[in-house]
Amino acid sequence: MKQNGLIYFDNAATTFPKPPAVHEEVKKCLTSYCGNAGRGSHSLALAASNKIFECRECVAKLFNVSALENVVFTYNTTYALNLVIKGLSRNGDHILISDFEHNSVYRPAVKLERTRITEYDIYKTYSENLALTDDDIIKDIESKIRGNTRLLICNHSSNICSKNLPLMKIGELCKRKRIAFIVDGAQSAGRLNINMQKMNISALCMPGHKALYGIQGCGIICLDNDITLETIIEGGNGINSKEPTMPNFSPERYESGTLATPCIVGLNEGIKVITDIGISNIEKHENDLYCYLLNEIQNIPQIKVYAKECIGSTMMFNIGEISPDHVASILDKNKICVRPGYHCCALGHKTLGTSQTGGVRVSFGIFNSRAEIRILIDKLNAISKGKIL
Amino acid sequence: MEKCTLTLNSLTYSIKAQRLLQDNYIHTDVVKIDSKNSKRGCSYGIEITCSEIENVREILNKSRISVKHYYQGGGGERI
Numbered sequence: 001m002k003q004n005g006l007i008y009f010d011n012a013a014t015t016f017p018k019p020p021a022v023h024e025e026v027k028k029c030l031t032s033y034c035g036n037a038g039r040g041s042h043s044l045a046l047a048a049s050n051k052i053f054e055c056r057e058c059v060a061k062l063f064n065v066s067a068l069e070n071v072v073f074t075y076n077t078t079y080a081l082n083l084v085i086k087g088l089s090r091n092g093d094h095i096l097i098s099d100f101e102h103n104s105v106y107r108p109a110v111k112l113e114r115t116r117i118t119e120y121d122i123y124k125t126y127s128e129n130l131a132l133t134d135d136d137i138i139k140d141i142e143s144k145i146r147g148n149t150r151l152l153i154c155n156h157s158s159n160i161c162s163k164n165l166p167l168m169k170i171g172e173l174c175k176r177k178r179i180a181f182i183v184d185g186a187q188s189a190g191r192l193n194i195n196m197q198k199m200n201i202s203a204l205c206m207p208g209h210k211a212l213y214g215i216q217g218c219g220i221i222c223l224d225n226d227i228t229l230e231t232i233i234e235g236g237n238g239i240n241s242k243e244p245t246m247p248n249f250s251p252e253r254y255e256s257g258t259l260a261t262p263c264i265v266g267l268n269e270g271i272k273v274i275t276d277i278g279i280s281n282i283e284k285h286e287n288d289l290y291c292y293l294l295n296e297i298q299n300i301p302q303i304k305v306y307a308k309e310c311i312g313s314t315m316m317f318n319i320g321e322i323s324p325d326h327v328a329s330i331l332d333k334n335k336i337c338v339r340p341g342y343h344c345c346a347l348g349h350k351t352l353g354t355s356q357t358g359g360v361r362v363s364f365g366i367f368n369s370r371a372e373i374r375i376l377i378d379k380l381n382a383i384s385k386g387k388i389l
Numbered sequence: 390m391e392k393c394t395l396t397l398n399s400l401t402y403s404i405k406a407q408r409l410l411q412d413n414y415i416h417t418d419v420v421k422i423d424s425k426n427s428k429r430g431c432s433y434g435i436e437i438t439c440s441e442i443e444n445v446r447e448i449l450n451k452s453r454i455s456v457k458h459y460y461q462g463g464g465g466e467r468i
Contacts, residue, residue, distance in 0.1 A: 038400045041421035053404045067453075069401055239399045241430030252399045 007336045007372045012159050012187055012314050012343075012363035014209050014216060021269040022213055029265045037259055038238035038252075048261045055268035056251070062271055063204060064195045065222045072251040073259050074219040077186045078104040080205035083254060084182055084221060085109070085151065087229030088203075093150040095120040096141060096179075098165060099351040100158040103344045105184055109153075118150075125165055126351050131310055134166040138173055151180045156194070157187035160348045160361060162290060162312025164192065171200035180227065186210060189220075190274050191313055192283055202227050211282070211313075211365070213274060214267030217260045223250060233257075277366065286313035286364045289373060293362065296377045300384050306352045306359060316352070316359040319384050324360045327380075330388055334379050338362050393442055395449075396422050396434040396458040403433040406454050413448055415441055426460065434458075 008016045029051070035044025037052045052073070060068040074080040085108045089095065097109050099122050109120040124140045125132055132140070141152065152174050157164050167183060174181035180202040185194055189204075190211030196204055204222040208214035223229075231246050235256035239247060246253050274282060290311050297303055302320035319327055324340035331338055341358045342349050349355045362376070382388045397403045403419045410417050415437065422432040437445055439461060449456060 046419065049400050050404060053401060056401070068405065237399075239431055239433065243429050247398070249398050249402075251401060 005335055007375060009362040009364065009368065009372075009376065010337045010339045011210070011365035011368070012361060013339055015211060015213055015365045017367060018215060018266070019213055019270060019273040021273060022215065022266045025269045026215060026262045026266040029262045034261055037261055039258075051265045051268065052259060052261060055264045055271075058268050058271045058275075059220060059222065062275065063189075063222055064197050065204075066197060066225045069250050070223040070225065072221040072223065072254045073264055074221060074254075075217060075260065076219040077184065077205050077207040078219075080219040080221045081105055081153075081182075081184060082108050083232060084203045084205055084229060085153065086112070086232050088151055088180055088182075088227070089118045090150065091117055092148055093118040094146045094148045096123050096144055096149060096152040097121075097347075098123055098125050098153070098155055100125060100155045100160075100163055100165075100345070100348045101153065102155060102159055102184065102186065102348075103346060104186075105153050105155065106347050122347065126163060126307070129353070131163055131307065134169050137166060138169055141170065141173060145177055145179070149177070149179055151182055153182045153184065155184045155187075156189075157185075157192065157312060157314070158307075158310075158345075158348055159187050159314065160316050160343050160345050160359065161307035161352065162310040162314050163307055164188070164310070164312060167194070167199045167201070174202075175200040187314065190271075190279065190282070191286060193279050196222055196224065203229075208263055208267040208270070211274070212267055213270030213366075215263050218263035218267055220267075221254065229254065231256075274366070282366055283312075285366065286368075287311050289313075289364045289368055289370065290315060292370050293373050293377070296373070297380065300377070300381050302384050303380070306354060313365075314361060314363040316354070316361045318354075318357060318359050319380065322383065324358045327360045327383060330383055331376070331379060334388070336376055336379060391439040391461065392436055393439040393459065393461050394420060394422070394426075394434055394436050395445070395456045396427070396432050397454060397456060400433040402454055403435055405452075406435050406449055409452055409454070410435070410437075410445060410448060413444075415445060415448075417445075426458070432457070 033047035035048045037048040056068040056071040059071045081104045112118040121144045183201050183204045185206035189206035202224045208218035209216040233256045237252045305317045328340035339361045407417045417435040420436045
């Protein structure tokens with residue numbers, strides 16, 4: 001769907017446009033009920049609280065969270081992952097992360113190691129230009145588990161290609177080994193089905209503004225019943241105000257400070273939209289776009305597509321020696337939005353062998369169409385042949 | 390009808406309790422607990438008809454909603 005005459009293929013960064021129901025509810029909130037949720041007792045505060053409660057219910061249902069109070073709102077996925085990783089790590093623990101983790105996992109793991117709190121290892125999901133099978137991934141994880149391994153973090157879907165990790169199998173392994181299983185659902189929540197209880201997920205972290213179609217400013221943690229995090233942010237939350245410490249129950253334990261009510265009510269509407277469409281239909285739609293693009297793009301001279309065997313909503317490529325930033329800049333001049341560079345994913349680029357070059361990323365959303373991809377293909381063809389600079 | 394007030398963990402739990410009880414045809418008001426009745430500072434809960442108290446306790450227990458305090462009388466600010 002063209003918006004402002006643009007073709008938007010940067011949905012892995014944030015989805016655009018948002019469904020009309022989302023902006024309508026955000027506007028309604030700002031104009032009619034945006035009190036401070038959980039604070040005070042007037043009608044606007046309660047109206048905001050009720051709306052946030054509805055969103056917790058909606059999230060809990062979508063991801064099969066054991067209880068709605070285990071749905072915690074944060075400000076983004078990075079914040080959510082930091083709260084979980086640092087809130088679960090204890091001195092002397094060992095952490096496992098995949099070779100596709102975003103910097104929002106990689107950097108906290110490095111920080112924890114450098115401050116000598118924990119150590120980390122990286123398990124392989126991709127090797128020698130080919131995605132490992134699920135069984136080989138599990139074998140590699142098993143070979144790296146130590147007696148003190150406490151956390152395993154798994155990027156469900158990569159943000160630089162469409163590599164998905166096998167949550168069900170990793171979850172079973174973590175349950176058997178009594179390791180907390182943390183899932184980064186930044187690219188998958190809303191695109192792929194995630195069932196927390198069935199997949200034995202201890203904590204699921206995700207953004208509101210990507211494939212759940214809310215607006216920027218809201219992230220989510222869904223916790224398993226057995227998980228209690230140490231807090232890393234303390235402050236007011238509207239209850240037990242005379243106590244010097246945070247309460248020991250979710251969600252208020254982790255929600256210090258004012259919540260982003262307009263973002264959360266928008267998220268609620270976004271989830272309703274994708275639920276109506278059906279996550280499986282969204283997956284099918286985006287896979288179809290991927291296959292169409294892959295089929296066409298391979299005819300373009302000098303194109304190299306990375307991890308092309310992984311079908312999904314995100315594709316990364318380069319055109320010969322042309323800088324990804326230059327390609328993106330030309331596309332931008334032609335009103336096509338893509339993202340060049342390293343995508344905050346040092347590990348993933350190392351895994352795919354693009355640490356020196358970066359790449360051009362195209363990522364789909366529910367509003368994209370084959371017709372838009374056709375236009376992209378034509379422009380890439382012209383770039384490849386030097387016809388537009 | 391005499392009113393009783395149950396103090397719950399938080400406003401989230403109070404709304405959860407209200408909706409749960411509503412599904413069981415029990416009317417409640419979510420209330421901010423009067424400061425004089427909340428030793429730990431700002432607290433929330435639900436106000437019910439006292440005759441429903443045992444029924445309410447049983448329903449909340451089954452759903453693992455713990456009741457922190459209970460007292461007769463309104464004493465809370467309806468919200």
